[in-house]
Amino acid sequence: MIPxxxxxxxxKLALEVLDVEHKALELSRKxxxxxxxxxxxxxxxxxxxxxxxxxxxxxxIGRKIAATLASTGTPSFFVHPVEALHGDLGMITPGxxxxxxxxxxxxxEINRILPSLERRKLTIISMTGHKASKLALMSDIHxxxxxEREACPYNLAPTASTTATLAVGDALALCLMxxxxxxxxxxxxxxxxxxxxxxxTQQVKDLMRKGKNNPVVPLTATVQDTLxxxxxxxxxxxxxxxxxxxxxxxxxTDGDLRRLLQRGENVLSKKITDxxxxxxxxxxxxxxxxxxxxxxxxxxxxNLPVLDKxxxxxxxxxxxxxxxxxxxxxxx
Numbered sequence: 357m358i359p360x361x362x363x364x365x366x367x368k369l370a371l372e373v374l375d376v377e378h379k380a381l382e383l384s385r386k387x388x389x390x391x392x393x394x395x396x397x398x399x400x401x402x403x404x405x406x407x408x409x410x411x412x413x414x415x416x417i418g419r420k421i422a423a424t425l426a427s428t429g430t431p432s433f434f435v436h437p438v439e440a441l442h443g444d445l446g447m448i449t450p451g452x453x454x455x456x457x458x459x460x461x462x463x464x465e466i467n468r469i470l471p472s473l474e475r476r477k478l479t480i481i482s483m484t485g486h487k488a489s490k491l492a493l494m495s496d497i498h499x500x501x502x503x504e505r506e507a508c509p510y511n512l513a514p515t516a517s518t519t520a521t522l523a524v525g526d527a528l529a530l531c532l533m534x535x536x537x538x539x540x541x542x543x544x545x546x547x548x549x550x551x552x553x554x555x556x557t558q559q560v561k562d563l564m565r566k567g568k569n570n571p572v573v574p575l576t577a578t579v580q581d582t583l584x585x586x587x588x589x590x591x592x593x594x595x596x597x598x599x600x601x602x603x604x605x606x607x608x609t610d611g612d613l614r615r616l617l618q619r620g621e622n623v624l625s626k627k628i629t630d631x632x633x634x635x636x637x638x639x640x641x642x643x644x645x646x647x648x649x650x651x652x653x654x655x656x657x658x659n660l661p662v663l664d665k666x667x668x669x670x671x672x673x674x675x676x677x678x679x680x681x682x683x684x685x686x687x688x
Contacts (some may be wrong), residue, residue, distance in 0.1 A: 369509070372507075373507040373515070376504070376505065376506070376507040376515070376516050377507050377515065377516050377519045379503075379504055379516070380502070380503040380504070380516035380517070380519050380520040381519065381520065381523055383502035383503060383504070383520065384501070384502060384520045384523050384524055384527075386500070386502050387499055387500055387501060387502060387520075387524045387527075388524075388527065389500075391497050391498055391499050391500070392499050392524070392527075392528070394497050395481045395497050395499060395528060396528065396531050396532060396535060398453060398479055398481070398496075398497065399430060399453050399481075399528075399532055400532055400535045400536060402451060402452075402453050402479075403451045404431075404449060404450070404451030404452035404453060405431040405432055405433060405449075405452050405453075406422070406425050406430055406431070406432040406452070406453050406454075406455050407432070407433060407434075407435055407447075407448050407452050407453070407454050407455065408421055408422040408425075408432060408433070408434045408435070408455045408456075408457065409434075409435055409436075409437050409440070409454065409455070409456045409457065409466055409469075410434075410437070410456070410457040410458065410466075411436075411437055411438075411458070411463050411465055411466065412514070413514040413518050414457040414458055414459065414463070414514070414518065414521065415434075415436065415457075416518075417457060417518050417521050417522050417525065418434050418455075418457045419434045420522060420525070421455070421457075421521075421522065421525035421526075421528075421529065422434040424525065424526060424529040425528075425529045425532070428529050428530065428532070428533040428538055429532065429533050429536050429538030430529065430532045430533070430536070433447075435447060435448065437463070437465035437466045437468075437469060438465050440469050441465065441468060441469060445469065445472060448473070448476075448478065450476065450477075450478075452478055453478070453479045453481060454473055454478055454479065454480045454481060455481045455482075455483070456470075456480060456481070456482045456483070456491055456495070457482075457483050457484075457521055457525075458482070458483075458484055458489075458491050459484060459485045459486075459501060459514065459517040459518075459521065460484070460485070460486060460489060461482070461484035461485070461486045461489020461490060461491040461492050462486075462489050462490060462491070463491070466491060467490050467491055467494070470490075470491070470494045474494070479496050479497070480494065480495045480496050480497070481495060481496065481497040481498075481499065482494075482495035482497070482498050482499070483498075483499045483500075483501050483521055483524060483525070484498065484500070484501060485500070485501045485502070485503065485517060487500055499524060499528075501517060501520050501521050501524060502520065503516040503517050503520055504516075557644075558644070558645040559641065559642050559643060559644055559645060560639050560640065560641050560642070560643045560644075560645060560648045560662055560671075560673055561641035561642065561662070561670070561671065562645065563645050563648075563673060563677045563678065564641065564662045564670075564671030564672060564673040564677070565589075565590065565592065565671055565672050565673065565674065565677070566670060566671040568589065569589055569590050569592075569672075570589065570596075570669070570670070570671050570672050571585045571586050571588075571589040571590075571592060571594065571595040571596065571672065572585070572595065572596045572597075572598055572602075572669055573585050573595050573596075573597055573598075573608075573628060574597070574598060574599075574600075575597060575598070575599055575600075575605055575628070575629055576627075577597070577627075577628045578624065578625055578626060578627060578628060579608075579613070579616075579623045579624050579625070579626045579627075579628060579631060580624040580625065581628070582595050582597075582608055582628050583613070583624075586610070592659055592672055592674050593609060593610040593611075593658060593659065593674075594607060594608065594609040594610065594658070594659045594661075594672065595607070595608050595609075596661040596669045596672065597628055597629070597632050598668075598669050601668070602668040602669060603663075603666075603667045603668055603669070604636070604638060604661055604663055604667065604668075604669050605629075605632075605634070606628070606629065606632030606633055606634050606636065607632060607633045607636035607638075607661055608628060608631065608632045608633065609633075609657075609658070609659075611658075612631060612632075612633065616631060636660075636661065637651070637655050637657065637660055638660055638661045638662065638663050639651065639660050639661070639662050639663070639673060640662070640663055640664070640665070641662050641663065641664050641670055641671065642665075645678065648660075648673060648678060649678040652673075652675055652678060657675075658674060658675050659672055659673060659674040659675060660672070660673060
């Protein structure tokens with residue numbers, strides 16, 4: 357039979373749990389000392405992987421830390437200490453760095469493999485709540501984890517200690533990300549399925565205007581013909597001029613038109629070949645969108661024609677399309 361409970365009592369307990377864990381996060385600032393900085397330096401200079409060890413709840417936190425390290429530019433994986441005792445030590449190679457997690461520092465399964473790791477001259481970094489524990493004393497670098505008590509009412513279930521360990525692990529991973537100059541583009545490469553990854557891996561062909569929205573006229577067109585096409589295709593304010601094979605021969609913009617009108621010329625009947633820009637700047641359809649934005653900014657233009665690998669005009673990209681793209685990127 358489920359005992360009766362008071363909603364107010366449940367709420368009170370929940371808030372107490374959050375208060376205890378919040379305090380653990382505040383105390384975690386003390387973990388960022390000389391040993392933490394030494395760990396960042398050792399891992400950053402290592403040519404191997406970070407091998408994370410942990411049992412139980414610390415093991416679950418260890419898997420998360422390993423995943424965060426790996427996805428932010430520091431090769432890492434998790435090894436279960438029991439499996440390590442039965443052959444998985446072979447996964448650990450010279451040059452790897454060990455990151456062992458145990459709040460008590462007395463986890464038998466971890467401590468049993470420490471001598472083997474020492475014999476292989478591997479750097480051992482530990483995160484524990486007890487600097488006098490066996491794990492801490494056998495480590496080359498010990499990052500202390502501070503809590504006042506677990507959030508569990510009986511001070512038994514790992515709660516505040518796992519929160520603090522995870523937070524310090526995140527700090528370690530993200531400091532390494534900065535030290536290694538791991539940028540947004542690198543993040544996108546490691547996260548092609550994520551929203552940021554999708555944005556950063558987008559190419560010009562994903563954003564350009566094509567088909568009916570791609571203004572194109574032949575070499576035989578007049579300025580009047582060109583203005584009609586420019587208006588009909590969405591008002592981008594520019595038109596590509598192509599030869600019989602569909603390859604770019606020139607480019608005409610509304611800015612070109614204004615300059616002609618300012619000279620008082622009767623431009624409508626002129627051949628487009630007489631007034632177009634020959635050999636204009638252009639983009640390739642496989643160029644990363646972020647690079648296209650840089651090029652449009654550098655050339656001080658509003659739009660550019662887009663060519664495929666054969667030189668045929670397949671689209672046009674406008675700064676408005678890229679502004680929307682960059683706005684989404686900034687939100688990420």
